[in-house]
Amino acid sequence: MRVWIAGAGYGRGAVVDESEARIPALDHGITVGDGVFETVRSRNGRPFALTRHLRRLARSASGLGMAEPDLELIADGVGLAVAANPELADARVRITVTDGAGPLGSDRSPGEQTVIVALGPFPGIPPHTDVALAPWPRNEFGALAGLKTTSYADNVRALAHAKERGASEAVFRNVSGNLCEGTGSNVFVVLDGVLVTPPLSAGPLAGITRELVLEWFGGEEADVPMERLPDVSEAFLTSTGRDVQPILHIDGRRVSAGVGPVTAEAAAVFAERSAADLDP
Numbered sequence: 302m303r304v305w306i307a308g309a310g311y312g313r314g315a316v317v318d319e320s321e322a323r324i325p326a327l328d329h330g331i332t333v334g335d336g337v338f339e340t341v342r343s344r345n346g347r348p349f350a351l352t353r354h355l356r357r358l359a360r361s362a363s364g365l366g367m368a369e370p371d372l373e374l375i376a377d378g379v380g381l382a383v384a385a386n387p388e389l390a391d392a393r394v395r396i397t398v399t400d401g402a403g404p405l406g407s408d409r410s411p412g413e414q415t416v417i418v419a420l421g422p423f424p425g426i427p428p429h430t431d432v433a434l435a436p437w438p439r440n441e442f443g444a445l446a447g448l449k450t451t452s453y454a455d456n457v458r459a460l461a462h463a464k465e466r467g468a469s470e471a472v473f474r475n476v477s478g479n480l481c482e483g484t485g486s487n488v489f490v491v492l493d494g495v496l497v498t499p500p501l502s503a504g505p506l507a508g509i510t511r512e513l514v515l516e517w518f519g520g521e522e523a524d525v526p527m528e529r530l531p532d533v534s535e536a537f538l539t540s541t542g543r544d545v546q547p548i549l550h551i552d553g554r555r556v557s558a559g560v561g562p563v564t565a566e567a568a569a570v571f572a573e574r575s576a577a578d579l580d581p
Contacts, residue, residue: 305382305418307374308401314378314416316385324415330399333407334452336415337361337370340541341394342423343383347579348394349541351379353509355396360507361448362398368414370398375416382418391423393542397451426543429560431550432483433463434527435471439481441504449506456484470538472551475504480525486543487511489520491535491563496520510539510571513581518570530554535561537568545571 307314309324330336339354355372362370379394386392399415437459445452456471463471463484472488475481480488482505489498489511498515499505500522514520536548536556545568547560560568574581 302420303382303385304420305378305385307378307416308413309415313374314381316381319419322417324399324417325402327402327405328399328415329401329403329409330397330415330451332403332405334450334454335365335367335403335409336397336399336451337365337367337449338395338397338451339449341379341396342541343389343392343394343420345390346383346387348379348383349575349579350509350513350581351376352580353512357449357507357509358396358398361450364448365445365450367398367400370414370416375418378416378418382420386420389420389422392420393423395419395421399451424542426546427469429547429549430470430538430543431468432470432472432538432548432552433466433468434552435459435462435473435484437473439473439475439504441475441477441481441502443504446504447501447506460484466553468550474527477503477524478527479503480527480530481505482508483538483540486538486540486546488548489514489537489539489567490525490530490533491561492525492529492533494534496563496567497523497525499523499525508539510541510544513574514539514545514567514571517574518567520567535564537564544568544575 302319339358342349397417401412403410459471470483473481487508538546547564
């Protein structure tokens with residue numbers, strides 16, 4: 302696999318074999334997780350919704366107090382990395398931006414950022430999934446709430462918890478006791494016949510697939526108290542890696558007898574529109 306990397310001694314960017322790519326041992330993304338990232342899907346050499354992903358990358362960097370990334374340079378890097386891996390017809394494109402080399406602590410040092418665009422094969426999406434409730438809450442009032450940062454250890458721990466229970470995703474409540482998000486996904490539920498997803502004020506990431514489902518299909522943003530989960534008649538996850546994926550069980554409790562009508566329609570609309578709109 303070949304990656305594109307800028308900063309870290311590579312100047313304005315170069316495509317290199319992944320085994321040859323190097324970053325400094327004191328890169329702040331390594332030592333303290335001081336970085337942001339995006340995952341983009343590329344089909345047949347054409348990234349989907351890249352503009353929206355890059356806008357969110359800039360918002361995350363701003364929220365973390367980092368300098369604004371050079372989005373034009375990164376877009377060019379994505380194109381070069383995708384072109385350098387033509388064997389990947391359906392590719393996961395990971396864009397990572399760190400604050401570059403820094404001290405062994407939380408202080409930052411002025412200097413250039415490190416930017417890496419790496420690719421890998423995109424796994425298939427199962428037709429449905431089960432989720433487990435994470436025993437730890439998301440803090441919707443925290444400094445990192447709603448930001449897509451490389452400080453992902455909470456997600457790693459929660460996802461391991463879910464997989465130990467036979468689920469593919471963990472879903473968090475927030476500290477207010479409302480539904481929040483998955484480790485790498487947003488959650489939609491049907492309550493009283495209405496499609497609902499937690500508002501951004503509840504602490505979830507502003508997912509790109511979430512955003513497009515709301516634009517293309519509709520739905521309401523409203524707090525969902527965790528005690529209302531037994532009343533949910535349908536549920537699905539949204540993410541770059543899942544598109545619209547129905548949930549059959551939440552913590553072992555059956556949500557519906559199969560893929561519900563609202564979920565099926567949302568998935569069909571998203572599949573049709575995403576195939577036609579490469580950079581919506």
